[in-house]
Amino acid sequence: MAHFVCATCGTQFADSGEAPPPCCPICEDPRQYVPSGGQAWTTLEALRARGHANAWRQVAADLLAIHSVPQVGIGQRALLVRTPHGNVLWDCITLLDEATVALVRGLGGLAAIAISHPHYYSAMVEWSRAFGCPVWLHAADRRHVMRPDAGALRFWEGEARALLPGVTLHRLGGHFAGGTVLHWANGRGGALLSGDIAQVAPDRHVSFLWSYPNMIPLPAAEVARMGAVLAALEFDAVHGAFPGRDIPSGGKAAVARSVARYLAALEAVPGE
Numbered sequence: 001m002a003h004f005v006c007a008t009c010g011t012q013f014a015d016s017g018e019a020p021p022p023c024c025p026i027c028e029d030p031r032q033y034v035p036s037g038g039q040a041w042t043t044l045e046a047l048r049a050r051g052h053a054n055a056w057r058q059v060a061a062d063l064l065a066i067h068s069v070p071q072v073g074i075g076q077r078a079l080l081v082r083t084p085h086g087n088v089l090w091d092c093i094t095l096l097d098e099a100t101v102a103l104v105r106g107l108g109g110l111a112a113i114a115i116s117h118p119h120y121y122s123a124m125v126e127w128s129r130a131f132g133c134p135v136w137l138h139a140a141d142r143r144h145v146m147r148p149d150a151g152a153l154r155f156w157e158g159e160a161r162a163l164l165p166g167v168t169l170h171r172l173g174g175h176f177a178g179g180t181v182l183h184w185a186n187g188r189g190g191a192l193l194s195g196d197i198a199q200v201a202p203d204r205h206v207s208f209l210w211s212y213p214n215m216i217p218l219p220a221a222e223v224a225r226m227g228a229v230l231a232a233l234e235f236d237a238v239h240g241a242f243p244g245r246d247i248p249s250g251g252k253a254a255v256a257r258s259v260a261r262y263l264a265a266l267e268a269v270p271g272e
Helices: 044-049 098-106 124-131 139-144 220-231 251-267
Strands: 053-060 063-069 078-083 086-090 112-114 135-138 153-156 160-164 167-171 180-184 191-195 209-211 237-240
Touching: 053 098, 053 237, 078 180, 086 160, 098 124, 112 124, 112 160, 124 135, 124 153, 135 139, 135 167, 139 153, 191 251, 220 251, 237 251
Parallel strands: 086 112, 112 135, 135 153, 191 237
Antiparallel strands: 053 063, 063 078, 078 086, 160 167, 167 180, 180 191
């Protein structure tokens, strides 16, 4: 079967035979983009053949990051959360190869995969089948699934969903209606795995956008609501969507400052 992958966003599609899909709805959505050169496609087999591989890095105790080199799609990382009750893969990347499968299995496999929003759905069905675990997605974003799989995908509703003891998903919205963050009560003050629902910025703040590549902001009322949800969670560290985007400590205060800064910027007089 030919499960084509969008070269721009890294989303894997359902089998379409010998020809790729006519378009990528994920990229045609105004939160993403179709490159000026037009839509391009690849496959997992082609990525492996071209020498793409996954790199690993320990971000914190019991937290490992996985990202592909050279970059595939958007370039996000996945985070492997290790707990006494099983491992959770937070967000997902497109490339899955034999080395990655062996390493994850050597670390105890996966109890669950959870994904923040549709831009990181990537090859989630491949990962689910490789490790025999469900993928948890918020039901509000169900229409953005490009490779349906009743055996792999679990759609949750509402504002929170416990995955394992100490590991809980929270709907934050904003970037997507079902935009999700993961709260990990790890005994070290807690951690927020934010994807780019709350994007970690280089200056140890976070920010909130409806579209990141097209730089479209969210309204003040929505960011204030999101800030209130985050204020109710206890965490010290924040781990974002991309390599190096981490706030190792003081994360809750940084998020509060970030919300205030965002709201003040929307209210500021231009030029001041």
